[in-house]
Amino acid sequence: MSGAVNSVSDGHHLYLTDVIDEAVGGQARRRVILLLGSILGLQAADTGAVGALAAPLERSFHIGNAEVGLLVTVTTLIGCVATLPFGNLADRHSRTQLLQVVVGLWAVATLASALSVDYTMLLVTRLALGGVVAAAGPALASLFGDLIPSDERSRLWGYVLTGELIGAGLGILAAGILSAPLGWRWAMGLLGMPAAVLAWAIRKWLPEPARGGQAHLRVGDEEILTADQVDEAGGGPTQTAASAGADEPSEIERQAVASGMQPEPELILTDELDLSLWQATRYVLRIRTNVALIIASGLGYFFLAGLETFAELYFRERYDVGQGVATMLFLVVAVGAVFGVVVSGRVTDGLIARGRTSARVIVGAVAYIATTVWFIPGVLSRTLVLSLPLFFLAAFSVGAANPPVDAARLDIVPSRLWGRAEAVRTALRQVLQGVAPLLFGLVSQAFGGGRAGLSTGVDTSALKGSATAAHGLELAFVVLAAPMLFGGAVLWLCRSAYIREVLAAHRSDQLSRGGR
Numbered sequence: 001m002s003g004a005v006n007s008v009s010d011g012h013h014l015y016l017t018d019v020i021d022e023a024v025g026g027q028a029r030r031r032v033i034l035l036l037g038s039i040l041g042l043q044a045a046d047t048g049a050v051g052a053l054a055a056p057l058e059r060s061f062h063i064g065n066a067e068v069g070l071l072v073t074v075t076t077l078i079g080c081v082a083t084l085p086f087g088n089l090a091d092r093h094s095r096t097q098l099l100q101v102v103v104g105l106w107a108v109a110t111l112a113s114a115l116s117v118d119y120t121m122l123l124v125t126r127l128a129l130g131g132v133v134a135a136a137g138p139a140l141a142s143l144f145g146d147l148i149p150s151d152e153r154s155r156l157w158g159y160v161l162t163g164e165l166i167g168a169g170l171g172i173l174a175a176g177i178l179s180a181p182l183g184w185r186w187a188m189g190l191l192g193m194p195a196a197v198l199a200w201a202i203r204k205w206l207p208e209p210a211r212g213g214q215a216h217l218r219v220g221d222e223e224i225l226t227a228d229q230v231d232e233a234g235g236g237p238t239q240t241a242a243s244a245g246a247d248e249p250s251e252i253e254r255q256a257v258a259s260g261m262q263p264e265p266e267l268i269l270t271d272e273l274d275l276s277l278w279q280a281t282r283y284v285l286r287i288r289t290n291v292a293l294i295i296a297s298g299l300g301y302f303f304l305a306g307l308e309t310f311a312e313l314y315f316r317e318r319y320d321v322g323q324g325v326a327t328m329l330f331l332v333v334a335v336g337a338v339f340g341v342v343v344s345g346r347v348t349d350g351l352i353a354r355g356r357t358s359a360r361v362i363v364g365a366v367a368y369i370a371t372t373v374w375f376i377p378g379v380l381s382r383t384l385v386l387s388l389p390l391f392f393l394a395a396f397s398v399g400a401a402n403p404p405v406d407a408a409r410l411d412i413v414p415s416r417l418w419g420r421a422e423a424v425r426t427a428l429r430q431v432l433q434g435v436a437p438l439l440f441g442l443v444s445q446a447f448g449g450g451r452a453g454l455s456t457g458v459d460t461s462a463l464k465g466s467a468t469a470a471h472g473l474e475l476a477f478v479v480l481a482a483p484m485l486f487g488g489a490v491l492w493l494c495r496s497a498y499i500r501e502v503l504a505a506h507r508s509d510q511l512s513r514g515g516r
Contacts, residue, residue, distance in 0.1 A: 024159060025152070025219040031205050032147050032217065032224070033156060036140055037163020038198050039099065042106060042191075043133055044164045044308075045171030046075075049191055052175035052327065054313050056184040061119040065310070065472075069441030071126050072309055078130030080430035087138035087423020088277045091416060094208045095139035100199050102135045107195035114189030134426075141422040145410040146209050147224065149216045150250035151349065153407035154360060158345025161402050162338055168308060169334045176312070176327035212415050212509065252411065253506050255357045256499045263503035269414055270511040280420040284413060289361065289494040289501050290425070293409050296368055296487035298429035300401055303371070303481055305433045306440035314473045319384050329388070336392035340367070340399025348404040358495040360404035360411070367401035368488035370394075372481050379477045398484075405491075412501040414508035440480060444472035 020030050050057075054068045061067070089098060109129040116122035148156050171191065178187040207226050209215035215225040249257070267287060269275075275283065284290050311333070315326040344363055351359035371394050378390030413421040 024156060026217065026221050028221045028224055029148075029156070029217050032143075033159045034163070035198070035202055035206050036144060037160045038167070038194075038201075039103065039136055039140055040160065040164035041167020041170070042103070042195055042198065043136065044168035045174075045191055045194075046110065046129070046133075049171040049175040049188060050309060052172040052312055053179055053184045053187060054309070055316070056179050057122075060184065061122070063119055065313075065441035065444050066438060067119065067441070069306075069309060069437030069439070071123065072305065072437040073435055074123060075126045075130035075133070076305070076430045076433050077435075078127050079134040080427045082131045082134035083137060083423045083426045083430070084277060084281075085423075086135035087420045087426075088280075089135070090138040090142050090419030090423070095143050095419070096202060096206050096208045098135050098139050099206075100202050102133065102139075103195050103202060104199040106133065107192040107199070110192035110195065111189055114185045114192075137426040138419040138422040141406075141410065142418040143206075143209065145415060145418050146211055146213065146215055147217050149213075149218075150252070150407075150411060151352070153410060154348040154352075154403045155345040157406050158341040158343075158403035161341040161399070161406070165334060165338045165341065165399065169331050172308075172312065172330060172334075173327060176324065180324075212512075249506060250411070250502075251352055252357045252499070252502050255355060256503055259357075261499055261503065263507050264497075264500040265504075267501060267504035267508070268511070269417075269508040275417070275420075277420060280417055281424050284417065284421040284424050287412055287501050289412050289498040290409065290421070292361075292490045292494045293364075293405055294425050294428050296364065296491040297402070297405050297425070298432040299483050299487035300368060300371075300398055300405075301429055302432040302436040303484055304398060305436040306476070306480060309437040310440055310444065310473055310476070314477070317473065318382075329384075332388065333391045333395045336395035337399030340396040340401075341403050343396075344400035345403035345407075348407070357499055360408040361491050361494055361498050364401045364405040364408065365488045365492035367397045367404075368484045368491065370397040371401070372484045373397075375481050376478055379474055379481075408498065412498065412505050414505050414512065416509075416512060436480070440473075440476045443476040443479060447472045447475040 017030075021027055024030050024033055050068065050072050054065070057068055057071075058064060086098070106129070109125060113122060113125040113129065116125055144153070144157065144160065174190065175184075175187040178190065207224050209224050210227040210230040214227075214230050217224065267283075269283070312326045312330045315321060315329045319326075319329075321329070344367065348359050348363045351363070356362070374390050374397060375394035378387045378394060381387045381390065409421070409425060410418060
């Protein structure tokens with residue numbers, strides 16, 4: 001009987017593995033996507049947990065929404081400062097070793113947060129956590145670019161981002177479920193356990209790949225090529241395939257050249273490794289589309305950070321439900337974001353294959369604009385039956401923006417600058433993302449005793465409790481979602497510049513490898 005159970009279990013495991021391998025293109029890709037997605041998931045789980053624990057934290061330390069928002073803000077802003085030197089490290093040293101150390105320290109910092117005896121200590125541990133997570137973004141983006149060919153980056157990045165969204169959902173769910181019977185300390189502390197396991201998994205299954213496209217994982221590959229393996233292969237078939245993959249133009253580049261477009265001459269580089277951090281920063285900020293991506297994605301993450309921190313509290317106060325119901329409502333909305341990242345990645349790469357070379361910036365722009373279009377009516381509606389589908393569509397749209405936008409940021413920067421470029425993008429984006437929870441909290445508190453309800457016209461100044469709190473969060477969500485329209489518009493205007501910048505990045509890579 002035991003043997004039969006094991007056989008069924010093994011068969012089920014193999015079946016699921018085969019399905020995943022078929023979806024992503026092989027065993028090596030599966031490992032990369034799962035590990036990189038888990039790293040993003042850890043960070044999202046941490047942010048989501050703070051939001052889910054907002055009510056018990058406020059009771060425990062006698063604080064308000066602004067102080068809860070500050071906990072997320074300090075983590076993000078410290079990471080904003082620390083990410084620049086880590087981006088430089090990611091371009092010059094082993095990215096996988098950097099991630100091993102970062103994720104291990106992540107576990108320690110999370111445990112320290114759970115042991116805080118007062119709000120000041122909790123705030124200090126969050127400062128330390130922000131410094132620890134700063135290295136993850138640049139190293140992760142650089143690894144993804146070196147492992148995944150350009151033509152598939154939107155689709156496969158969607159799978160990686162699914163890990164981020166699942167992590168946020170699990171963080172909220174775990175914190176919401178565990179905080180009631182065990183208290184917020186256990187709920188927060190237990191989040192450190194997956195980080196320790198992940199640090200071990202990175203060491204075991206993610207070797208440092210060769211740079212410059214020589215380690216691109218083709219469909220069916222089982223192993224990741226390291227720089228030593230590429231050197232040892234010499235002129236053999238493995239090296240020949242790798243070199244061909246490194247120099248082969250992407251579908252975007254082939255279509256652009258066929259249409260007669262030329263690379264942006266001022267952006268062609270031959271000395272990427274010799275650039276200082278300051279020179280690299282100046283260079284990536286000269287790339288017009290990169291600046292637009294920073295603005296648009298920054299506003300998107302600004303909105304998402306505030307939403308993750310206060311959405312559950314909003315559901316509790318607006319619809320007068322308990323912690324468990326509020327958590328489930330938030331997770332229903334979060335499913336929309338998961339669908340968004342999976343669907344948009346496939347759609348975007350499909351559009352590129354059919355000749356829409358600017359699809360990545362176009363899909364991103366439309367998605368950002370659609371987020372506001374769906375979200376604001378959802379907030380203004382007082383009926384859950386109407387609001388929930390609108391929130392689902394808004395989550396779908398904000399999720400749909402990320403795969404094409406994140407793939408585009410790699411297209412327009414020479415590969416040897418990916419770590420530094422991502423550090424600059426992350427630093428500037430995190431300024432917006434970092435202030436979001438604090439600003440959401442301040443706006444909600446400022447308007448919590450507002451003179452009139454948005455859609456009823458009823459004076460709420462004398463009301464207390466959930467109605468007033470919900471009114472403040474309602475105003476905060478409406479006011480702070482509107483700037484995403486601007487982000488979408490800025491991205492839309494870069495459709496033509498994006499193609500010329502893609503060609504310049506590819507030409508820079510060819511010259512840095514000694515090509516003509």
